[in-house]
Amino acid sequence: MSVSAMFFYGLSAAVLISALLAVTSRNIFRSAIFLLFSLVSIAGIYFWMDYQFIAAVQTIVYVGGIVVLIIFSIFLTQQAGVDLPTPLRGRLFFAALASLCGFLLVTLQLLAHPFRKGAEPAMSKDMKAIGSGLLSTVENGYALPFELMSILLLAAMVGCIVIALKPNTVTE
DSSP: HHHHHHHHHHHHHHHHHHHHHHHOOSSSSHHHHHHHHHHHHHHHHHHHHHHHHHHHHHIIIIIIIIIIIHHHHHOOOOOOOOOOOOEEEEEEHHHHHHHHHHHHHHHHHHHHHOOOSSSSOOOOOHHHHHHHHHHOOOOTHHHHHHHHHOOOHHHHHHHHHEEEEEEEOOOO
16 A cells, blocks of 8 residues: 555544544534544645645635634633533434434445546646636636625524524523
């Protein structure tokens, strides 16, 4: 096995293990840290594929922005060292059932796909070409999805603020 393949398998294992730990950890701060490790490993895979621009965007936007925002919001809204309550058995059953159904759907799609070599050339690694493709309004441009994602992220931020500003109504 080549060094390149070992590097890829190591990064892939890091992504999968840290993502699994992020989902299963009962400590919310540790979950955020495991999410950080997973996103950094994904950026490492982009670097391995020689897509430096996408790796830099992954690092700056997700690692530098979103994970830091999640960690700050954890510190501002909850006690970071407190473990989350144990989920109910019924919820665990339905979560496992939903995970199994999702896994089966993905597996069936992968088995049904022929995976032929595409007729189009591979995406250019040039930063100017990536920017032109993202912001172009012509037929193959991605300006509309780019703007829709901006609106979706803005709506998520407003929702987070509304949830965080709700007064605590604890009845004793």
